[in-house]
Structures are given as structure tokens and as C-alpha cells.
Amino acid sequence: MRNVTAENITEVFMGYLAEDTDPRLREIMGSLVKHLHDFARETRLTHEEWRRGIAFLEGCAAVESEDRHEFVLASDVLGLSSLIDMIHSEPASTSSSVLGPFHVSGAPPLAYGGDMKRHYGGPVLLAEGTIRDTEGNPIAGAELDIWQTAPNGLYASQDEEQDTYSFHGLMTVGDDGRYAFTTVKPVEYTVPSDGPVGDILRACGRHPWRPSHLHYIVTAPGYRPLVTEIFPDDDPYLDEDTVFGVRSDLVMHYDERPASAFPEGLAISGKVTEPFLHVTFDITLSKDTK
Amino acid sequence: MRNVTAENITEVFMGYLAEDTDPRLREIMGSLVKHLHDFARETRLTHEEWRRGIAFLEGCAAVESEDRHEFVLASDVLGLSSLIDMIHSEPASTSSSVLGPFHVSGAPPLAYGGDMKRHYGGPVLLAEGTIRDTEGNPIAGAELDIWQTAPNGLYASQDEEQDTYSFHGLMTVGDDGRYAFTTVKPVEYTVPSDGPVGDILRACGRHPWRPSHLHYIVTAPGYRPLVTEIFPDDDPYLDEDTVFGVRSDLVMHYDERPASAFPEGLAISGKVTEPFLHVTFDITLSKDTK
Numbered sequence: 001m002r003n004v005t006a007e008n009i010t011e012v013f014m015g016y017l018a019e020d021t022d023p024r025l026r027e028i029m030g031s032l033v034k035h036l037h038d039f040a041r042e043t044r045l046t047h048e049e050w051r052r053g054i055a056f057l058e059g060c061a062a063v064e065s066e067d068r069h070e071f072v073l074a075s076d077v078l079g080l081s082s083l084i085d086m087i088h089s090e091p092a093s094t095s096s097s098v099l100g101p102f103h104v105s106g107a108p109p110l111a112y113g114g115d116m117k118r119h120y121g122g123p124v125l126l127a128e129g130t131i132r133d134t135e136g137n138p139i140a141g142a143e144l145d146i147w148q149t150a151p152n153g154l155y156a157s158q159d160e161e162q163d164t165y166s167f168h169g170l171m172t173v174g175d176d177g178r179y180a181f182t183t184v185k186p187v188e189y190t191v192p193s194d195g196p197v198g199d200i201l202r203a204c205g206r207h208p209w210r211p212s213h214l215h216y217i218v219t220a221p222g223y224r225p226l227v228t229e230i231f232p233d234d235d236p237y238l239d240e241d242t243v244f245g246v247r248s249d250l251v252m253h254y255d256e257r258p259a260s261a262f263p264e265g266l267a268i269s270g271k272v273t274e275p276f277l278h279v280t281f282d283i284t285l286s287k288d289t290k
Numbered sequence: 291m292r293n294v295t296a297e298n299i300t301e302v303f304m305g306y307l308a309e310d311t312d313p314r315l316r317e318i319m320g321s322l323v324k325h326l327h328d329f330a331r332e333t334r335l336t337h338e339e340w341r342r343g344i345a346f347l348e349g350c351a352a353v354e355s356e357d358r359h360e361f362v363l364a365s366d367v368l369g370l371s372s373l374i375d376m377i378h379s380e381p382a383s384t385s386s387s388v389l390g391p392f393h394v395s396g397a398p399p400l401a402y403g404g405d406m407k408r409h410y411g412g413p414v415l416l417a418e419g420t421i422r423d424t425e426g427n428p429i430a431g432a433e434l435d436i437w438q439t440a441p442n443g444l445y446a447s448q449d450e451e452q453d454t455y456s457f458h459g460l461m462t463v464g465d466d467g468r469y470a471f472t473t474v475k476p477v478e479y480t481v482p483s484d485g486p487v488g489d490i491l492r493a494c495g496r497h498p499w500r501p502s503h504l505h506y507i508v509t510a511p512g513y514r515p516l517v518t519e520i521f522p523d524d525d526p527y528l529d530e531d532t533v534f535g536v537r538s539d540l541v542m543h544y545d546e547r548p549a550s551a552f553p554e555g556l557a558i559s560g561k562v563t564e565p566f567l568h569v570t571f572d573i574t575l576s577k578d579t580k
Contacts, residue, residue, distance in 0.1 A: 002521075002528045002536040006376040009369045009534060016530065018495020025493055031333045033368055035325035040373050043321045050365070050374050057361040061351030071347040075340070078323055079299045083330050084340050086296040203315055205308020231292075238292045240306065244299060246292040 010037045059196035067157060069101040073197045076100070077206075082244035090224060090286040092134045095247035097229040102155040103217065107145055110169030113266035116183040118166075122151040124268065124276040125254065127214060127230070128180035131173055131283045133223070138177025139285060142220035145170050146181065148213070153189035182268040185254065185277055186212040188237050201242070208242055211235035213250075216283070223285040230281045254279045300327045349486035357447060359391040363487045366390070367496075372534035380514060380576040382424040385537035387519040392445040393437055393507065400436070400459030403556035406473040408456075412441040414558065414566040415544065417504060417520070418470035421463055421573045423513070428467025429575060432510035435460050436471065438503070443479035472558040475544065475567055476502040478527050491532070498532055501525035503540075506573070513575040520571045544569045 004012050013033050017026055039045070045053075060070040075081045076098060085096045110116065117124060131142040147168045149155055156162040173179050193201060193208040201208055213229040231238060231246055232254045238246050254277040262272040294302050303323050307316055329335070335343075350360040365371045366388060375386045400406065407414060421432040437458045439445055446456040463469050483491060483498040491498055503519040521528060521536055522544045528536050544567040552562040 002541055003538045004369075004372060004376070004534050004536065006373055009373050009376070012534065013369045016494070016496050016532075021495050022493070028333050028335070028339065029494060031329050035329045036368060036370055037373055039321050039325045040370060040377065043318050044377055045318070045374055046378065047374060049318065050370070054359075054361050054365065057347070057350070058354060060347070061354045061361075064348060064351045069344075071344050071351075075344065078326060079294075079303045080326055080330060081340070082294060083296055083299050083327055084335055084337060086294070086299070087330065087334055088336065203312070204306070204319060205311050206306050242306075244294050244302065246294065248293045251292055 063195040076243040079244045093286040094283045097245040099227045107168035107170040110171045113180050115267040122184040125185045126278045129281040131177045139220045140175040142173050145217040147215045148186040188212045209237045211237035224288045252279050353485040366533040369534045383576040384573045387535040389517045397458035397460040400461045403470050405557040412474040415475045416568045419571040421467045429510045430465040432463050435507040437505045438476040478502045499527045501527035514578045542569050
């Protein structure tokens, strides 16, 4: 097409695709390029603005590494990651939330009632609940992959002071579908803001904070995997999570209980001499219909 | 906002922007994020497809270097670069075309009638024309920054066999606005296709070819700079330039002339013993009204 114009270029682009292009790829490229072109046409994006966009991508490339996922972070702070979670969430199951970049495979097993707090300071939190199907029946053998920040606001992968699997644990529930573990109350933290994504946040007058949360991946054979988070209802960033991860049904009250109320037989119980926090968070998985 | 939904997230995003955000940045981020979200909603983009998109960006990051600009290339083959050229082109001036990644600053001066072909084989091409304003008056002192591929289809920056400024030249025109130089006929070539952008082209059944061209940046004080290209009308890729750079007014006939018709006094003239190619390409610059 030797007479490409600002008006017809989207159509010309589609004409370049081979007839036997995979239909789903054609759909995705068509929508992507239409929106990319409409964005440029609507804003009359200048060459200088385009150069700044390219410089943003090149800046992300410069900091990208095995431990630093700047493109994922960009997707997170632009709301794309959360949007994809929500598009594919099952109304009948517990809400999903962003996976984020801090999950690590291979967490060590954690028995029912086990302890992730170990020697760390801060308030003891006892988290418990039941994993059920959409009819309310417990899902025996469901797996709960748990991770969270240490009291310093850092995940193990960000922090040389922590072991690889510090504040990571993998619990398999029994026939009653119940899980319980002790940990330290997670704290709010900032996403990495010393790179190009941080520059965008600052230019938009946005902060880099995420509300505190426990992060779970819940899986069971025959059920859709669920990535979710539990937020305490007193967190100051609930209404302004920089990655848009909060859903109403994921906000829970952490109630304070006296040391004497601590259940017998949990791994940490001998050590609980002060009031502790308690949260119940039941989880519903929907059947995998694929 | 603790009840973010797939429907309201775009609005929630805009609510995160500080009130004193630069209005142009607000406009650009608003349009970008609306289109990004609409793209995901329309296609119901899956997590796996999102991961492939992130992997594409990370793959671009992995090959990005001072000599390899994969993000620019992605913009080029998606038509974004050409679209921005067209949005900002002046109807009264010669059409602009893509800058591409191969321009190098600091090209050596080339006198009127100078030669860029040197020892290279291939057909001699005499290119000439006049640089004028929109009233048809010559623009004295206009500068023409010229670059093109060698006969092997490579630019100097891609080819260890060539000098840094091989097939690059900078000509300043006199009072008559005229330029002329000899070179070798440029050849069609492929954009780099061994990276993630090449993978996308292949998945879409697209080829990586660009039609042959001479590349110019034309500048003069008080006029809008023009980046443009001249394409010969017999090139097989005119209707399918992989970066969408061809415009009708940039397609020219290269006519063959006998050696005896070669003008006296040009740098190469003593050496012309066979028929040569000739193209006239006049250029119109519009006033810089900013």
C-alpha cells in the first residue's frame, strides 16, 4: 500500500496479516493495533512524546532482571494485571487478586497449625479458615501456597537478611478443608519505585504503597486455581492500593485476643504470652470446567 | 477504592492521578490506559496471553542495545512510527517518512555533485533536486543529511566491513537550493528479524522487507525539519513496506541514461563509462510556525 494515511493505516496493517494467521492472534493483534493507533490519533502524540515512551520501555529494559520485573510492575500500576484477574474471576468463588512479582516456587511444607513467624518480632497473627467448593463442601487435599512480607516490609527475594523461603509456606489441608498457621502481621510496603515505573508514579502524583496482606495461591485437582490476598480492615491504603488489588470480600477484620485464648496444640502456642491477632478467611474455589 | 471492578478500573485509575498532574500527561495517560483496558476487555485477554505479552517485552529488553533498537522496531512494524509521522506531516510540504534506527549523526560533508559510491560496485545513481519553500522559492543554505544501504543491503552501523560514515553524507545547498550527488542504487533490505519482533512478523505471516530508498533529513533555519525517503517505482515491496513508510509522492522513476549524458564536473564523472540511473526529487519544506 503506497498511499498509507493516518486514517487507513490500521486497515493496511490488518491487510498485512496472512490469511492463515491464527484467528485468536488476528483478534488480539487487531484489537491491540486499533487501540494503539486510536491512542496516537486521539492524543495527536508528538514525536517527542513517542521518544519519551520508547525511552520508558528502554529504561524498563535497563533495570529488568531475574529479581526485578519492571514490565510486570508497569502492568500492575496501570491496572492491567488486576483487570485481567477480574475479567477471568468466577463470581461464585473468592475474588482473585494480583500475583505480583514476589511469589517463589518450592516453598517448604507447613503443617496444620505451623508457624511462619519464627524468631521475627511483631504481633503474632493466627490465620485460619476452610477451603470449600461452591456448594460449601470442604475440599480435602487442597493446597495453600502462602507468602508475605517480613516485618521490615520486604519479601525474602528482596532481602539478603532473610532465608530464601522466609515467610513462605505450603500447606495441604485435610478432609475438613481447614487450614491454620501463625505468622507475624504483614505490613504495608512500597512497590519498587527507583526505576522508570516509579518516575511515572511521581509524574502522576501517585504513591507506590500497597496495603498489607497475606498472599495465597489455592489449588486443588478439578478446581480453578485461585491467586488471592487478605487485607486487614484497618490498613490505611485499602482505598488506594497502587496495583488495584483490593476487593471488598478480601478485606477482613484482624481481632485481638488474649494470650489465654490461643488454641492448644499449634506450633507456636507455648510462646504466646501476649495478646495475639486472629483472622478467619474462608475460601471458595469453583470447579475447573475446561 | 476497595471495590475495583473490570468495569470501573479505568475510572479508578484516573482518580489516582493527583489534581495538579500536568494536563498533557493526564490526557496521554488517560487515553493510553483507557485503550489498554479496552483492549483487555474486548479480547478478554487471558493470563497466559498476558504472560506472552510480558515475555515479548522482556525478550525485546534482552536484545536491546546501542546498535539494536527492538522497541523502536516494534513501533515501526505496528505502524505507530509512521502514523505519528503522518499525524504531524504538513500537507504543503513533501511527505515525511520513518526515521528508522540507522541514521547516524556527524556525517562527513559532501560537496555539490559529490560522490558517495566510491569503490562500491553496482549501478551508479545520480540523484538531484531543488529544496524549495511552499511558494516555490529555493531555500539557500538548506542542509541535506543523506544515508542509505550499501549494495549488500546493510547500513554502515550494521556492517563491520564499512567505515562508520559509509553511504552517509551531509550537503549544504547554495543560493539556487540545488543538490546533486552520485551514489550506488540502494537495495531493498530486511529489518532485523532474529528477535521478538521477527517472531511476531512470522506468527502473522508477514515478511520483514523494506523497499529500497535514499533516506534524507532536510533542515533549514525557520523551516520544519523533514525526514523523508525516495523510493524507486520498480521496487517489488512498494505496496508492502513492513514499516509502512511509502507515500505516493515519494515514489520516483529512476531513468537510465547513457554514460555520455553524465553531467560534466561532478566528482564521479570521469569514471562513468556505462549507462547510469538518474532521479530528480525536489523537496518542499514548510515554515516552522512554532
